[in-house]
Amino acid sequence: MSDLPTLPVTFRPGRTRAVLLTAAVAIFVVITVIALLLPQLSPGEKISFVFTAALLAGVLLTLSRPKVVAEETGVTVVNIASSRRLEWAEILQVHLRPGDPWVFLDLSDGTSLPALGIQPGIAKQQAIADARALRALAEARSTAHPDTPRG
Template sequence: MSDLPVLPVTFRPSRTRAVLLVAGASIFVVITTVAMLLEQLSPGERASFVFTGALLFGVLVLLARPKVVAAESGVTVVNIASSRHLDWAEILQVNLRPGDPWVFLNLSDGTSLAALGIQPGIAKQHAIDDARTLRALAESRSIHDPDQRQG
């Protein structure tokens, strides 16, 4: 398959990530500015405003973290609070069905892993293209004998 990308390749919801990071930075700046402009606040109260802004920014940074990295050695799925590396042979199927919030990977151990790095939120067609690319990569690198895949 000559249309497959050169590895490593990173899939992430770029528009969603940009929105989250810009919103987080804006919230932090606004809350910090308000804290500094309100003269009746004590230094402790100002610090609590800044801390709250930083906490909100941190939450949005975590929400912007998801990505899927495909490399020769396999796929690394980075979700909000976890990261997992999979060998190519562990991935049996890459699914993004209509209505799914993100890609699901069906694994050889019988479980399914959500891959939040490919999500149709703001850029649906981009997510569909990314899911197709990841599916093609997984199929090109997996074991093609069904009896070996189940073992």
């Protein structure tokens, strides 16, 4: 199929990620500058301000982590606190229904895995296109190995 993306391909919520990364930098810089400019703060208080700024920025950076990486051998789903590697044959269906916060992958073990790397949030049309591309890749890759059972 010529409409399939070239592998490897990484799907990310680009606009959401840009907002989170910008906010992380801005919060860190603003709180740090305030801490350094306030003369009534002791050195320990200044350090606690900078530590708090780093902590808040770290949370935002963690929230910007989700992605879905499709490669020849399978898919890696990186969510906020976890990462899971899947073979193409393990993915039965790719869903992004109206109102879903992100893509869900139906797996051959009977479970469903959220893939936060494709989420409609700020960029709905991009998420729909990414979900279709991942669905097409999963369908093409699973039929490339007919000996693998598909539940």
